[in-house]
Amino acid sequence: MEEEGNGKLHIAVLPWLAYGHLSPFLEFSNRISLLGHQVSFLSTPSNLQALSLSTSTTTSPNLHFIPLSFPLSLQSPADDTDGSSYSLINKAYDSLAGDLTKFLQTASPPVNWLLYDYNPYWSPSIAKSFNIRTAFLCPLSAATLAFLGRPESLTGEDSSRSSPHHLAVKPDWIPFPTKLSYKPHEARIVYSSMYLPDNTGVSQSFRLGSSLAAADVIVVRSCFELEPEWLPLLEKLYCKPVIPAGHFPSSVQTKNYKYCWDEAFEWLDKQERRSVVYVAFGSMLHLKKEEVGELARGLEISKLAFVWAYRGKEELLPVGFEERVQGRGIVCKGWVPQVKFLAHEAIGGFLTHCGWNSLVEAMGLGVALVLLPMLADEGLNARMMEEKKVGVEVPRREEDGGFDGEGVARVLRLVMVEKEGEEIRVRAEELGRVLGREEVHDGYVKGFVEYLKKFGDGVERVGEV
Numbered sequence: 001m002e003e004e005g006n007g008k009l010h011i012a013v014l015p016w017l018a019y020g021h022l023s024p025f026l027e028f029s030n031r032i033s034l035l036g037h038q039v040s041f042l043s044t045p046s047n048l049q050a051l052s053l054s055t056s057t058t059t060s061p062n063l064h065f066i067p068l069s070f071p072l073s074l075q076s077p078a079d080d081t082d083g084s085s086y087s088l089i090n091k092a093y094d095s096l097a098g099d100l101t102k103f104l105q106t107a108s109p110p111v112n113w114l115l116y117d118y119n120p121y122w123s124p125s126i127a128k129s130f131n132i133r134t135a136f137l138c139p140l141s142a143a144t145l146a147f148l149g150r151p152e153s154l155t156g157e158d159s160s161r162s163s164p165h166h167l168a169v170k171p172d173w174i175p176f177p178t179k180l181s182y183k184p185h186e187a188r189i190v191y192s193s194m195y196l197p198d199n200t201g202v203s204q205s206f207r208l209g210s211s212l213a214a215a216d217v218i219v220v221r222s223c224f225e226l227e228p229e230w231l232p233l234l235e236k237l238y239c240k241p242v243i244p245a246g247h248f249p250s251s252v253q254t255k256n257y258k259y260c261w262d263e264a265f266e267w268l269d270k271q272e273r274r275s276v277v278y279v280a281f282g283s284m285l286h287l288k289k290e291e292v293g294e295l296a297r298g299l300e301i302s303k304l305a306f307v308w309a310y311r312g313k314e315e316l317l318p319v320g321f322e323e324r325v326q327g328r329g330i331v332c333k334g335w336v337p338q339v340k341f342l343a344h345e346a347i348g349g350f351l352t353h354c355g356w357n358s359l360v361e362a363m364g365l366g367v368a369l370v371l372l373p374m375l376a377d378e379g380l381n382a383r384m385m386e387e388k389k390v391g392v393e394v395p396r397r398e399e400d401g402g403f404d405g406e407g408v409a410r411v412l413r414l415v416m417v418e419k420e421g422e423e424i425r426v427r428a429e430e431l432g433r434v435l436g437r438e439e440v441h442d443g444y445v446k447g448f449v450e451y452l453k454k455f456g457d458g459v460e461r462v463g464e465v
């Protein structure tokens with residue numbers, strides 16, 4: 001399909017509902033629209049309302065929010081993917097196909113490209129029926145995509161698998177450049193959460209595999225500065241163009257904060273540079289009482305200053321914890337502006353569950369990492385961070401993957417203050433200087449749009465090293 005006469009594209013963007021997906025898709029959309037292209041950002045009405053941008057965000061009049069009617073009433077992006085209702089939400093989400101069809105059929109100017117996430121694996125076939133080209137934007141790392149996207153996943157024949165052990169095995173025909181793999185306890189979790197069909201009849205891995213297979217091009221939220229060995233490998237694996245979109249840390253501020261954090265920032269302003277640990281576990285994870293208890297104990301034993309962005313139930317925190325750490329530790333209950341915290345110069349370390357969003361945000365800001373992966377791609381991300389020497393993983397029990405406060409405290413002190421952790425702190429700052437440059441992000445977004453404009457004219461890929 002031809003682009004508009006003025007050389008501008010119209011791109012429809014369809015992310016999954018979780019904040020960890022909405023946020024990078026919105027950031028990327030905003031950056032594209034600031035280049036003068038029209039972007040229609042499609043999501044449920046409650047998500048669009050929750051994402052409405054704050055006045056401090058530079059937005060373009062070319063970015064349009066398009067509501068798709070959703071049969072469930074959901075409160076906010078962060079609440080949309082409570083694990084227990086994930087499968088129910090998937091089912092409701094799949095019913096958006098009708099509204100997407102109507103939008104693509106009637107959009108004016110006509111849509112040139114659909115940029116989609118892996119949950120709406122059904123969307124590229126709708127786009128193709130209107131002669132619209134399709135780009136799959138993967139919000140995960142290139143390494144994860146290479147690891148997960150093995151032939152079984154691509155064909156979607158995963159439901160016949162009966163053992164999680166295959167997850168630690170890589171196909172020998174791919175020259176994997178690192179020792180990336182899941183640990184046994186992670187393999188068990190990933191197996192049940194990704195490879196088993198839910199009540200929509202398909203598994204997450206089927207959604208991912210189908211999305212990859214249907215795309216004209218694969219777009220990865222990564223860059224050559226970060227994953228030089230993995231991006232070219234992806235092209236070999238999928239035999240189609242793979243475009244790095246840059247890691248585009250979030251500059252889009254939404255208004256959806258429920259906590260008044262001014263006090264925390266006033267306190268941070270008085271702390272020494274790089275002396276405070278920021279603790280957060282993303283938008284989806286629900287920590288168990290035992291896990292919250294061990295984390296709290298670790299923070300207490302470490303004697304380090306910290307800010308904990310705590311989204312769990314208040315009663316899971318150990319009795320008297322906040323009083324005991326008063327003066328050196330703050331528990332912010334509810335949603336906080338994470339990027340603003342990570343960017344504060346008093347923050348030197350980040351105790352993280354290793355969600356890809358959190359990692360790219362921290363890496364761009366030179367923050368050293370204490371790694372505690374829990375789900376999905378997080379174990380692979382943790383291995384990659386260790387390999388880059390910008391973080392250290394908290395030790396886990398082999399039997400069940402559990403951890404204890406002593407292990408948390410040990411790694412916290414190593415990464416934050418001990419001499420043996422010096423290399424981690426230095427490397428994290430070095431990586432921050434490379435990834436934090438705005439021209440790096442700009443270059444990738446521009447390269448991406450130019451690629452879409454020229455697609456089909458014999459241009460195969462952009463940004464190769």
Ligand SMILES: O=c1ccn([C@@H]2O[C@H](COP(=O)(O)OP(=O)(O)O[C@H]3O[C@H](CO)[C@@H](O)[C@H](O)[C@H]3O)[C@@H](O)[C@H]2O)c(=O)[nH]1
Pocket residue numbers: 018019020021023139140250280281282283284285309334335336337338339354355356357358359361375376377378
């Ligand atoms: O109080 C909070 C908590 C989180 N965030 C933001 O929420 C996002 C969280 O993203 P991420 O760290 O990736 O965590 P999840 O959303 O929980 O991650 C899911 O999505 C990621 C990307 O697909 C995967 O890597 C993870 O495995 C998966 O759990 C980040 O942008 C944070 O800045 C806030 O702004 N405030």
